[in-house]
Amino acid sequence: MSSSPSSSENVVVQKYDRCLADLLVKGGVGFGVGVVASVILFRRRTWPISLSTGFGLGAAYADCDRSFNPARIQGTRILSQASSKESA
Template sequence: MSSQKPASSENIVSQKYDRCLADTLVKAGVGFSVGVIASVIFFRRRTWPIGLSTGFGLGAAYADCDRSFNPARIPGTRVISQKESK
């Protein structure tokens, strides 16, 4: 048998924050890149596509982080209280 210590709640929250920060950076970066490419190719170097697509990336990252910290917001998920499980 392996005697592993359960993860502390501080470590779990820290890992979730790290995941959210990394996810935010990646999605905002992808949104920014798509905006720059769209701005150069389709919109004659206007700046609004860059802001719009970066905002979409930040919004998607925010929604993912919200679901990570509050699993009751995931569609189809049922939260069972301690009283119901006994």
């Protein structure tokens, strides 16, 4: 690993890569859980597969949204430059 600072393009690309990997993992886990639930509990209906895959994709989207927009993280407060200078 080099200690040189990353360009902003590299930071964005890394975030997109993490989001895509998270989307594939959570979507795959949701799909797997849906298949198991469909076979065991719901007599091979397709709606549990769609529902659980949608839950996984929605969770991945929410995580990606938080990584690109830190203001959406609960409990954080964004201070302007003027208010941070006044409090210091």
